[in-house]
Amino acid sequence: MEQQRQQGAAARRMATLASHLRPQRASSHPQMEEGPLLMGSNCRAKGAAPGFKVAILGAAGGIGQPLALLMKMNPLVSVLHLYDVVNTPGVTADISHMDTGAVVRGFLGQPQLENALTGMDLVIIPAGVPRKPGMTRDDLFNINAGIARTLCEGIAKCCPKAIVNVISNPVNSTVPIAAEVFKKAGTYDPKRLLGVTTLDVVRANTFVGEVLGLDPREVNVPVIGGHAGVTILPLLSQVNPACSFTSEEVNHLTSRIQNGGTEVVEAKAGAGSATLSMAYAAAKFADACLRGLRGDAGIVECSYVASQVTDLPFFASKVRLGRSGVEEILPLGPLNEFERAGLEKAKKELAQSIQKGVSFINK
Incomplete structure (x- = not known):
């Protein structure tokens, strides 16, 4: 009986370790298989210390990856959600090995956006394409505007009270885009929408x-x-x-x-x-x-x-x-x-x- 108890405890510990790297599967973006013991609910859901839940949307990009590293180091962060449409599992695995208090979870693709956003206190949006030589910030508009709209629709649905930090360029336009999305959803609070300058x-x-x-x-x-x-x-x-x-x-x-x-x-x-x-x-x-x-x-x-x-x-x-x-x-x-x-x-x-x-x- 004692041996079974020890084996069960060991299995639970292994499942807890694995679950940080295995978010729920998305039908169109399958990640790693996740059994009942690997559900996020069995994880250290609130981190090692009291803190805030932060999501980075675009976490696998050129800004998102170093930003994820820096936020993992922030002692005020207890849970860090990393979302992107590509490469999130690798970034999540890498960042999660850092011995700081924040629990890291990865989310891959549009079907997992709502899971990434639910319950967040702060959402940071670096998602979008970067500026290239000869490209003006205005050239970025048509691509990044659509990305910003989609992400803000998710925020309005899943964490309407979160503070939102908009990085996606052109910020002069993407912040007004976010405001209009929130207005249409009935969740707009101008105090909680901030463009990062x-x-x-x-x-x-x-x-x-x-x-x-x-x-x-x-x-x-x-x-x-x-x-x-x-x-x-x-x-x-x-x-x-x-x-x-x-x-x-x-x-x-x-x-x-x-x-x-x-x-x-x-x-x-x-x-x-x-x-x-x-x-x-x-x-x-x-x-x-x-x-x-x-x-x-x-x-x-x-x-x-x-x-x-x-x-x-x-x-x-x-x-x-x-x-x-x-x-x-x-x-x-x-x-x-x-x-x-x-x-x-x-x-x-x-x-x-x-x-x-x-x-x-x-x-």
Whole structure:
């Protein structure tokens, strides 16, 4: 009897180990066979410590893989769901071997999207095709807009209260697309829909730090507007620590920050876009959202959100994050003449991008 009990316990332990790598089968995307002992319910469902449930949609892509690694390292994450239409089992197996607290589960293909999303607190969307040499962010629209729509329809159905971080380009259009999808589903909460523009801030901090001879971690540059070309407007007059720049430095820094993505695309010579720095920025912003959900005070980041700081329906600026997502949109502060001119240019292009996203859903 005792021997049978020990054998049963051993079988259950083996099943628990295996179940992390074996999500439920999808009829059109069969993965590995899963018996009754291998069901996810027999897993360590809440992780080693209290935390939040996070899903990455597009987890097998150039951004998704390093982002999955970084989120597996985040102590605030208890369950990490990795979803993609290809290659998820391999990424899941790889990431799941890391000895951190989060339980990792993989989901492959459209039939498993709902399982990937059910019960999530935070959903991060890097899914989509990357930008290639000679391709503008606008060229990405027709492909990535459809992907964003499908994924947001799943979110509206399975986790309508989740915080949603949109990375898929062009962000200036995909965030309005998500908003329209949620509106049609009756689940839209503007506080919970955030476009990730953190990479622009990360670049600004780095480039300004180089000019000032400072550790970029000690530099804070607000970046407003949007997440493409001239819509990216660093407020160099509001850099912390306070400093002054020559007009030549302002022009150089602004141009480099606005064209940081192109700099990487060209440097990779067709082999990819800004995936690693984007994953870092996305993980940094996701961590801020999780700390806000936890109730930490004073969490302020720049993000592209539904906003009234300008006459546009969406705009990137500093926001205060909390338990409900965006709890306060902070004022832009005083702008100098160069920044006011840049703001007008940004608004003109942003208006077109926003309308393009709205029209894609409502056409």
